[in-house]
Amino acid sequence: MAEKTLFITGASSGIGAETARQAVAKGWNVGLFARSADKLESLVEELGDKALALPGDATQVSEQQAAVETLAAHFGDVTAAFANAGRGASASGTLEGDAEDWQSMVNLNVMGVLWTAKAVAPYFQKNRGHLVLTGSAAGRTHIKGSVYSATKWFVHGYAGNLAEEFKEWGARVTVIAPGMVDTPFFDEAKPDKLKPEDIANSVLFALEADPRASVREIFVMPAN
Structure with missing residues (x-):
């Protein structure tokens, strides 16, 4: 059986880290991309030789491309990617919003997703790969007035456009739309909301669907 290798951005904690755990448990190799090298190395120690730490900044296309190249050289190919890196705004609304904070958020939530797609597209054109993006109920x-919500509207729109492009190669695209998830994204714990493993379950469901099935969107909301 061919090796399955998944590139994950925002892999150092939360949804990204839990997706890496579940992927390795299902036989995938994983490339862990995030800025926190220490957290990535700790996760590699936990996951073993099927995981590779790839420290880098998701807002830099050159760093994502270099990381994907390193991952492909290490495991032989890159057959899937999870564009998961993202963040919220420091203040809500247009009047109170901070211009520099908006720019930083757009660089990650919008451009970071574009750079992941750009980095993996040449591989998927050849191997019929699969790109998963973290959207949002937002x-x-x-x-x-939510600029964060608007960045996620972009992710949903771009995912659909990518799906139409990638299907010409036999490649697939899925957007995962979670409601509130109890992750470090929030300053305070949200114990009654979704857990990272719930979203990781959805990612693996899409990735492991029969090749004849293109799971375009998974919308996951807390039960309460």
């Missing part, structure tokens, strides 16, 4: 509804 990208499926209108929230008063």
Whole structure:
């Protein structure tokens, strides 16, 4: 059986780290991309030789491309990617929002996703790979003045456009749209909301679907 290798951005904690754990448990190799080298190395120690730490900045296309090249050289190919890196804004609304903070968020939530797609597209054109993107319930509804929500609307729109492009190669694209998840994304714990493993379950469901099935979107909301 061919090796399955997954590139994950935002892999050092939360949804990204839990997806790496579940992927390795299902036989995948994983490339762990994030800025925190120490956290990545700790995760590699936990996961073993099927994991590779790839420290880097998701807002830099050259760093994502170099990381994907390193991952492909290490495991032989890159057959899937999870564009998961993202963050919220420091203040809500247009009036109170900070311009520099918006720019930084757009660089990660929008450009970072574009750079992941750009980095893996040459591989997927040849190997019929699969790109998964972290969208949000916030990208499926209108929230008063939310620039963060708007970045996730972009992710949902781009995912659909990518799916139309990638299907010409036999490659697939999925957007995962979670509601509130109890992750370090929030300053305070959200114990009654979704857990990172719930979203990781959705990612692996999409990745392991029969090749004849293109799972375009998975919308996951807390039960309460």
